[in-house]
Amino acid sequence: MKFDVRSTLIPIFALMALLLNHPAHSDGVVVDKIYHPYIEAMEQEIEWRSVWQDQQPGQENNRVLSRLAYGRSFGDRWFGEAYLVFAESTERSLELEGYELEVRHQLTEQGQYWADWGVIMELEKEDGADIWEFSSGLIVEKELGRWSATANALVIQEWGSDIDDELESTLALQTRYRFKPYLEPALEFHSGQDTKAFGPAMQGNLRLGIRRNLHWEMGFLFGLDSESPDTSIRAGLEYEF
């Protein structure tokens, strides 16, 4: 199988360099799920996902950020999802932190071009405070035989009377080996405010019946500098029907 290294990797590394040099980055927990650009028609899902991180300078210890969501596709190119966001740490018990609406759009047909493209937009409102956040970005995936390389690059605007207006960015990269439907090992890199993390991840799908599927994900990310959390663990379950 032919793989044009230059045409595949140069745009990804250029995007990476652009985002890593951005002066401001995202607040809060940076490590999160990595999105893929594909939308499946006639699909609904119930999703739970959490990120736990241990020690990070200036942050509460043992922070856990969890999301509970319902989502569904609209046609074969759009997917919408509504989230409740919960937070917990050593200093505070589990509480509702905010609400989030997310829309994803598949831009290109899978396999048609050198890579597959999608866009994502998210609007988040913090519960009990005038803090808003709008994120938008690109999702790109390149298939190389049984390997898939994915990049999520987001620009985030925060505003409201309870927060300083700020423009931020995050970048997440994943390379995944499609070993078996139920097990796909991966390596991930996440970058955002005070966080640069790298480590192994895995995901898979368990078929529960016709058009019933359980998708699972887990990742162990280790901080690459003194500002990053020492360890972040992300986990997620999606029941698709």
Added chain:
Amino acid sequence: MKYIVPRLILLLLFAVPLSARSGPPVITLEIRDHLFFPDTIEIPANQKVKLLVINRDDTAEEFESFELNREKIIPGGAKAIIFIGPLAPGEYPFFGEFFPKTAQGKVIAR
């Protein structure tokens, strides 16, 4: 040699878009009575192929293959395009998610 430059410009203007439009070879796959026709598709190895999937049934079907890394819903009475490859030589099974016991097939890349 007269008009060689305008001719070259015209050639570039038309030849490049035509070559870009030609695209990968198209192979038609039909779904009838929850079966794929043909159920075996031979394609050239290391070359991208465009599958035109026509669902003749009234009900939706999903073309699914972990080996091909593809999942695509085709509503009843509708058509869909699925790009596959370039593939290394070998066999790549696919099935219909809605009727997996009957709707089965494979792609053979040679």
